Amino acid sequence: MGKAYNLTRQADYWLGEFAVMASTCQVLLDDMNAAQADSLVALAYAEAKRIELKYSRFRDDNIIARLNHAKGRAVQLDDETVKLINLADLCFQLSDGLFDISSGVLGKLWHFKQQTQLPSDTDISTLLPHIGWQQALWQAPLLTLPTGMQIDLGGIGKEYAVDKVAQLLQNTMRLQHIDSAFLVNFGGDIYANKSRRKGDAWQVAIEDPKHLGESKLMVSLAQGGLASSGDSQRFIDVDGQRYSHILNPKTGYPIAGGPPQVTVYAQNCVQAGMLATIALLQGEFAEDFLKAQDCRYWL
Template sequence: MQTTGQVTCNWQGDCFLATFEAMASPCEVLLALPESQKPLAIQLAEQMAAEVWRIEAAYSRYRSDNLFSELHSHPGQKQRVDAETARLLNFAEQAWHLSGGLFDLTSGLLRKVWVFDGSDRLPKQKAIDALLPLIGWQKLDWQTDAQDTTGQIKGGWLTLPQGMELDFGGIGKEYAADRALGIALQTLPQSDIGVLVNLGGDLACNAPRAPGVPWRVGVESLAVEKSASLVLQVSRGGLATSGDSRRYLLKDGKRYSHLLNPITGWPVEDAPRSVSVAAPSCVQAGLVASLALLQGAGARSFLTDTGLKHWVLD
């Protein structure tokens, strides 16, 4: 075992394993590299962890010295947004439209009254009602730049009304997993060298562990902490799980999920306990998993209609 800064490195069978903490989650990177390529493996792991930490630092709502804080320090004013943030906001806008307003980056304000700590403390309706006027993507003024000749956008302009907030938590980990994988693929001598990024259960990979040998990953059990209900095999693309195994409230025998309907301000009802989705990227998988739970009792039919591989636990 070797520790380089905040990254701990080791070999797991025929693969290099690096672990670190980010976004309030245990994270790991697996590289299908032999021990003879230890310097390359360590270099890649450190670069990938640094990219995850960069994204966390930029968009964390718990810091006062970052891009997120800057966006919120000028309410009511038109602000220039960089290309990366513009892509994330465009993605969030598309998700808002696709979900009929149920996936909303402005709904994080509801955390002020909802604390999902396993207790039976429900907020008063009056407290919820006070926040609802400050929630709704349609209340933002978001204008993206036109695409350049390469099809890329260079940024955009955002006006955030007084009292409103953005919360990138619903897409941050999944985006970081895809970005970390991209960092590895820029450096690896061969694109078919297997890489798996796991950020607290949100995964991205480019190739199997070895030819014909997929990666084996576990989906957290709903009943027993640190155990798996499902063991899935993945070879490429993204895998994300959304559920309430850890964040919920329980009152009078009724369980309240942490997934909130931004229109009513109350938890979505009759949704499965856990949904896992495989998609071409982790950010796509995470979005579909969240959208499915937001459908409540219609989660299964929604997932079937997507045509994506999925697994549901109750």
């Protein structure tokens, strides 16, 4: 049985690649030998896979399944899950209820794959009473979801995995006395630890969603997180109107009027992703929100 990841030598760095969380995941490693690179990519894959198995809403044997089938009973959470729920709660507060981990049930109606007609108002109205994080009882480490409510950590899971993998790589490299630069990229959610050995920053391309495959903005990333959120890949056209996959949990319908894509730079990937997603949820007020956060961003 072969390895779950590939490792190849590029011009002047090692590239590890694997598929996790329905994304192409990459680890770029500067200035080290093949054995060191292979060992670090194996660690990165194992950690990303662990997080996927623990928090995927498509499994029936993890903590998310236990919560979603608890039928109103309190579930005690481990320390790692407590941190993630606290983060989700913070996103809910910062976004005035627009970033809501209980809104995943809308995916039953909006699946954005060859969808040719809109869900009915009646179907949406039936789901709305089961959405609203404010209805959950969160008294860490105990979480009680009302019967019928389900949560989905997909909105923060990939960014969290990027930061956890980066932390693991940094700790391992420190123990092995490897002082090298790396970049972790999980489907466009990115973290870099430092400039490369020649003092150069990593060059990250941001695609223009209106001209995919053509114009790209190049961003120099020496250290920190970069995350993009947008509807360039997931949307539907119905009767000549485009509907984004970014859904408003209060109405059950896609957010309208915002930019097609937001990219944010922050200290870590979780912070960047949180700001990018909350900005998109503001619709036409996306840039106003980002200006208020005093962060670097690209629309």
